[in-house]
Amino acid sequence: MSEIDKHPAFNALRRLTPARLRLDPEGGPATLESVLDFQLSHAKARDAIWKPVDWEAVEAGIGGAEVIRVHSRAEDRGVYIRRPDLGRRLRERDADTLPEGPFDAVIVLADGLSADAVNTNSAEVMTGLVGAFSDLKLGPIVLAEQGRVGIGDEIGERMGAKLVVMVIGERPGLSLTTSLGAYLTINPRVGTPDSSRNCVSNIHNSGGLSAEKAVAKIDWLVRHALKLGVTGVGLKDNSDKILIE
Template identity: 45%
Template sequence: MSGPDRWSFLREFTAARIALGRTGNALPTANLLDFQMAHARARDAVHAALDMDLLRGQIADAGIGLEVAEVNSEAPTRHAYLQDPSKGRHLAADAELPEAAGEHDVVFVIGDGLSATAVHENAVATLAATLKHLEGWKVAPLVIAHQARVALADEIGAHFHAALSVMLIGERPGLSASDSLGAYLTYEPKPGRQNAERNCVSNIRPAGLKPELAGYKIAWLLKEARRLKLTGVKLKDDALEALPGGGAPVLGS
């Protein structure tokens, strides 16, 4: 049996699997079981379905006073969604959205993406934290989308004549995090937008970028996008430098 790995002190600085040690030519049993559990959590997150009752309860508890619409993408099943990503980028033919009722400053879409777990744990908190910084903005009805990819928000944003769209979506799970949420911002959303025309705030979760701080960053980017009339590679994220008191807080602390 081998002793502790000489680099084990580095593990306090990262969630990455480093300095795990070994027993003979294999991992120690505890670390092997931990790896297998993380892999199982990642698989469960990918295949889990959105819990609409949970989300609606969270929305009510957070006091988010938006009309809520529920839609599906063209992917009829989770299997089809995972097999053909393009189907997650378009609304199903029978999807129903509320009437546009004029132009909107922003529309928020919550999509399951590749981790419903991330949505259940972080999406509503992030949305609430963002909205509190958008006083006076005309916000479209909130859309919750099943089998969603990021580009689905382009079609939804165009429907609501929204100047900006924000897709809050579960990110692909890793073996260190199965609960990571991403926020994708697009100016003048419409079908055909490219990823270079978006901004992304990623790793939103308690152990990463906490929802409260993520909401501040998203709102800051939205305001800058509206002022500059663009998103994407030309919109630089200086949100943390603009925090009161200056400087960025320690993330995940």
């Protein structure tokens, strides 16, 4: 008999939180059911972190936009996990392949900590952003392998971008592995502190921010950032108000 059947009064409680409630007054060791469910969730999160992004499919999903592929200085996943500093810098031979702008904005897509997120959710976000920025002087889309948020700074700086939008796979949790985050940085330069960025997180289709809403939010932030010349703590996100109006 499952826990849920034993104590029907608890069913209402389970709906109040995504936490893995036991709620069994008889106690005892964790049930095999819950142990295996936990292991499966953890295994999926680990796989999402360690498996590679299918960059060909991602590139195809973006449609006709011009794409440049680059790699960070972290040669593989193991180095990437250990050395965040290397994930923030471009491999030297890739740095010269980037066109010098100037551009109003450059969009970078990086694997970050979740291949799942990039494989599953990036196409809709990327095509949405390209569409939203059709009136801007937009550089080619840069796909950065083994990239951290900071690699967008070096890419944006080299391409003479006024602003860089970094879309990146977020660290998977046990309940969700497909969440993307987007980071906006004005006047990107190597070593830009995180306090100078705006972040739109939790972009996914499982109860998070939908691609459509995320694009609208990012678009609002980009327009205001370009107008005010600022991102980070100096740029307050009031996009929700605007979106409702």
